[in-house]
Amino acid sequence: MGTSKSEHFSEEQNKVAAMMKALGHPARIAILEFLIAADSCICGDIVKELPLAQPTVSQHLKEMKKAGLIKGTIEGTATCYCIDETALAFLSGYLGDHSARLSQAKTNCC
Numbered sequence: 143m144g145t146s147k148s149e150h151f152s153e154e155q156n157k158v159a160a161m162m163k164a165l166g167h168p169a170r171i172a173i174l175e176f177l178i179a180a181d182s183c184i185c186g187d188i189v190k191e192l193p194l195a196q197p198t199v200s201q202h203l204k205e206m207k208k209a210g211l212i213k214g215t216i217e218g219t220a221t222c223y224c225i226d227e228t229a230l231a232f233l234s235g236y237l238g239d240h241s242a243r244l245s246q247a248k249t250n251c252c
Contacts, residue, residue, distance in 0.1 A: 154236070157210075161233050164209030169194060170202050174225070177212065183222040 148156050165171060169192060176191050177184060188203070189196045203223055206212045210229045214221050 158233065158236050160209045161211055161229065164206050164211055167202065169199075170206055173199070173202060173206065174211065177223060177225045180224075183215070183224040185217060185220040185222040188223065 148159075151159075165174065172192055173188060176188060180187075189199050192199055194202075203212065203214070203221075207214050207223075210226055212223050213226045214223045216222075
């Protein structure tokens with residue numbers, strides 16, 4: 143399998159790609175929505191909300207944290223998770239900028 147050659151792309155492009163890849167699974171979208179709705183750090187309730195085993199949820203959380211979408215802190219034996227507001231604002235701004243550019247374009251493609 144070939145390499146991704148990520149060094150040929152901007153830091154912003156690589157950051158957006160990592161975030162989008164992390165959101166490329168419906169369970170992770172469900173986790174994101176749950177954390178946004180909770181509006182606080184969650185320490186274990188996530189597993190109760192999803193039809194997945196605890197190790198599977200932990201793996202999804204790990205990937206989302208690695209991409210910078212969520213933050214996690216250790217409290218005793220539990221890890222508590224919450225949304226990284228800065229990351230979501232970055233992603234929202236990126237998509238909003240490109241959406242605005244697209245709507246301003248005067249093209250008739252496809």
